[in-house]
Amino acid sequence: LQLFGDARRRLPPGPTPLPLIGNLLDIASDLPHRSLARLAGRHGPLMAVRLGTVVAVVASSPSTAREVLQTHNGSLTGRVPPDAWHGVGHAANSVFVLPPRRKWRALRRIGAEHLLSARQLDGRRLLPLLRDAVLDLLRRVSEMSAASGGGAGAPVQVGHAAFAAMMDMQWRAMFSAGLEDDDARVLQDAAREAVALSLKPNLSDFYPALAAVDLQGLRRRFAGRVGTVYHLVDEQIERRMRRRREAAGDDGEARSEDDLLDVLLDMSEHGKDDGKVAIDRDLIRTFLTDIFLATVDTIASTLEWAMAELLQDRETMRKLQEELKKVLGSKTHAEYADMDRLPYLRAVIKETLRLHPVVPIVPNVAEEMVEIHGHVVPRGSTILVNLWAVHRDAEAWPEPNRFLPERFMLRQHGQEAAGRALGTATTEFGLIPFSAGRRVCLGLPLATRMLHAMLGSLLHRFEWTLPLEVEENGVDMSENLGLTMTVATPLQAIAKSI
Numbered sequence: 001l002q003l004f005g006d007a008r009r010r011l012p013p014g015p016t017p018l019p020l021i022g023n024l025l026d027i028a029s030d031l032p033h034r035s036l037a038r039l040a041g042r043h044g045p046l047m048a049v050r051l052g053t054v055v056a057v058v059a060s061s062p063s064t065a066r067e068v069l070q071t072h073n074g075s076l077t078g079r080v081p082p083d084a085w086h087g088v089g090h091a092a093n094s095v096f097v098l099p100p101r102r103k104w105r106a107l108r109r110i111g112a113e114h115l116l117s118a119r120q121l122d123g124r125r126l127l128p129l130l131r132d133a134v135l136d137l138l139r140r141v142s143e144m145s146a147a148s149g150g151g152a153g154a155p156v157q158v159g160h161a162a163f164a165a166m167m168d169m170q171w172r173a174m175f176s177a178g179l180e181d182d183d184a185r186v187l188q189d190a191a192r193e194a195v196a197l198s199l200k201p202n203l204s205d206f207y208p209a210l211a212a213v214d215l216q217g218l219r220r221r222f223a224g225r226v227g228t229v230y231h232l233v234d235e236q237i238e239r240r241m242r243r244r245r246e247a248a249g250d251d252g253e254a255r256s257e258d259d260l261l262d263v264l265l266d267m268s269e270h271g272k273d274d275g276k277v278a279i280d281r282d283l284i285r286t287f288l289t290d291i292f293l294a295t296v297d298t299i300a301s302t303l304e305w306a307m308a309e310l311l312q313d314r315e316t317m318r319k320l321q322e323e324l325k326k327v328l329g330s331k332t333h334a335e336y337a338d339m340d341r342l343p344y345l346r347a348v349i350k351e352t353l354r355l356h357p358v359v360p361i362v363p364n365v366a367e368e369m370v371e372i373h374g375h376v377v378p379r380g381s382t383i384l385v386n387l388w389a390v391h392r393d394a395e396a397w398p399e400p401n402r403f404l405p406e407r408f409m410l411r412q413h414g415q416e417a418a419g420r421a422l423g424t425a426t427t428e429f430g431l432i433p434f435s436a437g438r439r440v441c442l443g444l445p446l447a448t449r450m451l452h453a454m455l456g457s458l459l460h461r462f463e464w465t466l467p468l469e470v471e472e473n474g475v476d477m478s479e480n481l482g483l484t485m486t487v488a489t490p491l492q493a494i495a496k497s498i
């Protein structure tokens with residue numbers, strides 16, 4: 001009891017909780033990353049809040065983020081799945097919320113080795129798929145732009161075009177099959193809604209004792225939307241199993257495509273992955289769904305944020321287009337291989353991810369009690385890293401709320417170059433859009449490749465302007481939060497071929 005009392009006394013400071021609801025009212029006034037950042041401004045970069053009956057410690061500065069994601073990372077990477085994720089049993093096999101043990105490690109290893117590592121992405125099978133996704137995006141923009149029938153160019157929803165191109169790319173990478181138009185529409189709606197439902201503030205998460213009742217129906221609705229994705233993933237699995245059976249014939253050679261699905265089916269047929277974790281049908285279905293959901297919205301939203309910033313900052317847009325013209329010349333599109341010679345593009349993407357980290361809060365659970373800056377993080381408590389607040393820390397970033405890609409440009413040998421490659425240095429904690437430590441984003445190599453190639457190509461191939469009414473009223477930069485932080489009003493822009 002004394003130990004418990006000590007731990008409570010040494011919790012980090014924070015707003016006074018009300019009985020029963022704790023600090024929920026303080027947080028409900030705005031999007032959680034913003035209200036928590038405001039509270040941290042008053043109570044400090046390590047702060048304790050009570051969300052219903054749940055104690056949460058929030059890290060909001062580069063140095064406290066480093067404590068969570070590096071110094072004490074081994075003890076602070078537990079997860080409690082959002083209650084909604086128990087719908088269709090998704091949580092039981094999801095790499096996002098599995099505790100950091102054998103099954104989670106096996107899934108991360110399979111994902112990296114067979115799809116998401118730099119070696120795979122730059123290899124013979126996937127490199128053409130990545131390039132096709134860039135060309136597909138450019139084609140979609142041209143088509144949307146021509147849809148008006150007149151010469152002026154219809155407004156293009158850039159985020160929508162990127163979402164569709166990424167969705168098709170990831171489906172091909174996992175299943176070696178294109179998406180039928182009808183399926184693509186169904187998947188797009190289901191994926192967006194599942195992602196949005198999954199982190200809607202849910203009473204079941206703040207009062208776990210009430211979870212069984214599913215008061216807001218979020219678990220049921222999530223199950224419905226993810227169930228739709230499952231259905232289409234299952235069709236692919238069944239089709240492939242049939243084909244493998246046919247191809248196996250008498251000699252028993254079952255492989256047909258050599259993609260992620262084949263790898264997983266091989267493992268399931270042999271019973272195990274590395275003799276440790278059984279890869280069964282449920283695990284395969286959930287993993288493929290997770291990879292699909294993680295890919296589409298994150299990259300599309302980041303591109304939409306980048307375009308929204310650039311369309312309001314003509315000078316930066318002009319400078320970037322000049323760099324692209326100089327380096328790419330008559331090439332039709334940008335490739336990741338060009339990135340070394342495009343420092344300003346790299347700086348623009350870093351600055352976009354700094355201001356608009358599409359996963360703004362990373363939720364962990366303390367598996368052991370740890371001490372940070374003299375305060376206690378009790379075992380079992382939630383520990384949130386507010387990436388959005390870290391990225392706007394005024395000590396780390398002068399004029400933190402301004403879009404200033406120049407902050408990443410260093411002068412080296414008389415020439416400008418973009419500082420620190422994104423995601424390579426986890427020792428600096430001022431810019432961590434992919435988080436850091438052992439749960440660092442598994443899709444980082446894919447995301448950096450697609451963001452650079454897609455944004456570079458969009459700006460190299462088209463002149464962009466805002467529709468007149470948006471120019472007059474201003475771009476709506478308000479955020480919408482599902483699992484990722486998207487632009488609330490889809491950005492519309494006019495694209496003219498260069």
Ligand code: HEM
Nearest residue numbers: 096291294295298302359362433434435439441442443447
């Ligand atoms: C702009 C793009 C992206 C951003 C900013 C982003 C950011 C993040 C962040 C902040 C996390 C949480 C890490 C933590 O818990 O500490 C995460 C996790 C994850 N991301 Fe991404 N992500 C992006 C794209 C992708 C893509 C394309 C994939 C493709 C598969 C992906 C797969 C994952 C997975 C599987 C996890 C869970 C890791 C785990 O819990 O072990 N992400 N991502």
